[in-house]
Amino acid sequence: MKENETLYPVPPQSVYVWRGFRNPDKSFEEFAGFLGSVFVPACALLQPNVGLRAYLPTLVPQENKPTAIPDQTALMFWANPAAHNLANTTVAVRAYQHLHGQLYDMSRSHTQEVPVILPSTFEAFASDQPYFLFDEEVDWMHGNVWHVIASRSKTVPSAEFQNKVFEWASTFQVSQKDAIDAALICCNEETALFWLHSTVVDIDEKYLSDLTDVVDMHLQIKPRQIDFGHGLWDNWSGINYSDQQNTSLNIRLARPKDPIPR
Amino acid sequence: MKTTENFSVSPQAVRVWRGFRLPSLNEETFFDKLGTVFIPATVKLQIEAGLHSYTPTVPAGLPHKPPYVPDETAILFWKSQATYWNGFTRLAVRTYTLTHNGVYVTSGTPLSRADFPVGFIGSPSLEVDQPVFLFDQPADWMLGSIRHLVAERPRSLSADDFRQQVAEALQNIQELKDHLQGAVACIGDEYLVYWELGPIAAGVKTPVSGLQLLQEICSGWSQIFRPAPTYLPIDIYDEWPGMNVMAGNSFNMQFSRSAQFK
Numbered sequence: 001m002k003e004n005e006t007l008y009p010v011p012p013q014s015v016y017v018w019r020g021f022r023n024p025d026k027s028f029e030e031f032a033g034f035l036g037s038v039f040v041p042a043c044a045l046l047q048p049n050v051g052l053r054a055y056l057p058t059l060v061p062q063e064n065k066p067t068a069i070p071d072q073t074a075l076m077f078w079a080n081p082a083a084h085n086l087a088n089t090t091v092a093v094r095a096y097q098h099l100h101g102q103l104y105d106m107s108r109s110h111t112q113e114v115p116v117i118l119p120s121t122f123e124a125f126a127s128d129q130p131y132f133l134f135d136e137e138v139d140w141m142h143g144n145v146w147h148v149i150a151s152r153s154k155t156v157p158s159a160e161f162q163n164k165v166f167e168w169a170s171t172f173q174v175s176q177k178d179a180i181d182a183a184l185i186c187c188n189e190e191t192a193l194f195w196l197h198s199t200v201v202d203i204d205e206k207y208l209s210d211l212t213d214v215v216d217m218h219l220q221i222k223p224r225q226i227d228f229g230h231g232l233w234d235n236w237s238g239i240n241y242s243d244q245q246n247t248s249l250n251i252r253l254a255r256p257k258d259p260i261p262r
Numbered sequence: 263m264k265t266t267e268n269f270s271v272s273p274q275a276v277r278v279w280r281g282f283r284l285p286s287l288n289e290e291t292f293f294d295k296l297g298t299v300f301i302p303a304t305v306k307l308q309i310e311a312g313l314h315s316y317t318p319t320v321p322a323g324l325p326h327k328p329p330y331v332p333d334e335t336a337i338l339f340w341k342s343q344a345t346y347w348n349g350f351t352r353l354a355v356r357t358y359t360l361t362h363n364g365v366y367v368t369s370g371t372p373l374s375r376a377d378f379p380v381g382f383i384g385s386p387s388l389e390v391d392q393p394v395f396l397f398d399q400p401a402d403w404m405l406g407s408i409r410h411l412v413a414e415r416p417r418s419l420s421a422d423d424f425r426q427q428v429a430e431a432l433q434n435i436q437e438l439k440d441h442l443q444g445a446v447a448c449i450g451d452e453y454l455v456y457w458e459l460g461p462i463a464a465g466v467k468t469p470v471s472g473l474q475l476l477q478e479i480c481s482g483w484s485q486i487f488r489p490a491p492t493y494l495p496i497d498i499y500d501e502w503p504g505m506n507v508m509a510g511n512s513f514n515m516q517f518s519r520s521a522q523f524k
Binding site for chain 2: 034037038041042045046049050086089090091092094095096098099102230232233234235236237238
């Protein structure tokens with residue numbers, strides 16, 4: 001088995017769920033240009049050596065995008081729940097982290113990123129808190145992934161929206177546990193984000209069809225597997241985000257067996 | 263390759279940095295960012311792109327330093343000017359460069375900036391924010407002994423008189439060509455920065471220097487620095503808290519140059 005084919009499953013508490021809103025000082029073209037030429041490649045190349053295990057960034061299409069929907073989403077899975085903070089003890093990751101403030105509106109983007117298990121009652125369901133539905137270790141760099149970005153349907157009152165998403169998730173947790181091995185949701189008064197993972201079925205829109213009356217779908221997409229084929233010091237301009245193939249990616253990382261900082 | 267191997271490069275190949283701290287960052291945070299990210303990342307992310315030497319100095323925090331005098335200065339020698347520009351085709355260099363925006367004033371006044379020098383050929387060639395080199399001969403600034411002057415324009419002198427007097431002093435320093443291996447200067451509307459490179463002369467208390475000629479003009483705030491050879495025994499993926507940077511520190515970073523210097 002090639003090194004890149006080795007599976008490195010991680011617990012669901014090891015993911016950082018990023019919802020990034022563009023700094024209003026930057027045009028979307030500048031935002032996409034920076035993401036493609038620096039941010040996304042830097043995340044994928046600077047961090048696997050210190051624990052990044054999977055990285056799935058999505059640049060959200062702007063046409064008819066409600067303002068409450070983020071401009072970028074990303075899942076960053078780490079080797080274990082402590083690895084993210086440990087990685088920050090290295091120059092590589094500190095340099096990467098310093099990029100964020102200029103590109104994003106951090107007052108909107110810096111929300112809770114680490115998920116917890118979906119609660120059993122809606123009373124404990126918090127806005128903007130990511131939740132995982134299945135407590136299993138999964139390698140998100142491999143397998144089938146489906147990502148959905150949606151907003152509240154105008155037919156659903158704001159006060160009921162999160163309750164309906166919660167009910168859907170609670171049902172899904174039971175009904176799909178044989179087909180789906182990992183699922184993440186994040187919801188607030190106006191938006192709902194979903195990521196599903198399976199190693200046994202090819203996920204598509206039918207897995208969220210029960211939500212049709214609750215949300216307006218903005219993006220439903222299978223992140224494209226991509227191998228950059230370039231290193232930090234190679235001549236390489238980065239990702240071209242004007243190419244729609246790159247809207248959502250599941251980047252093939254060069255993952256060492258033992259990625260903890262030395 | 264050992265750090266002590268001599269690889270001389272043209273005086274045209276130096277990037278002369280004058281950085282001003284963002285007012286929103288307090289000095290303590292600024293020093294922390296210099297020591298944990300900027301200074302180590304400058305070296306570790308750019309060696310492979312052709313960085314030849316790096317000498318940062320931190321006037322920030324020194325008593326009575328006027329705000330219009332740079333908070334950080336640096337000379338960064340590259341294999342050539344083309345090597346520097348070609349660096350931006352590499353992700354590591356783009357990443358490093360973009361980290362600056364959240365720390366330094368990159369728009370407005372006083373403006374942080376870096377420039378390549380031109381040869382100094384008397385007063386007409388000394389222009390504000392245009393660095394000059396005094397000796398058109400290759401040198402290796404990572405080796406040898408560097409002396410660095412940072413000074414404000416005396417309040418008693420107009421900007422033009424200051425420039426005229428500094429130009430005369432630089433002409434006189436050019437007469438020291440048998441004693442100095444290199445010299446670089448840059449005048450701003452409000453300040454002067456000057457570096458000279460001499461041989462390491464053990465036991466010599468007062469080496470031949472151009473500093474005194476400039477100090478005679480700079481009757482206001484000024485400071486002389488002697489960059490300390492400093493080696494960072496770490497990799498970008500090592501667990502490492504960073505350098506302890508304080509007001510008045512000056513470093514001549516020691517590192518093994520990339521294979522392109524062989």
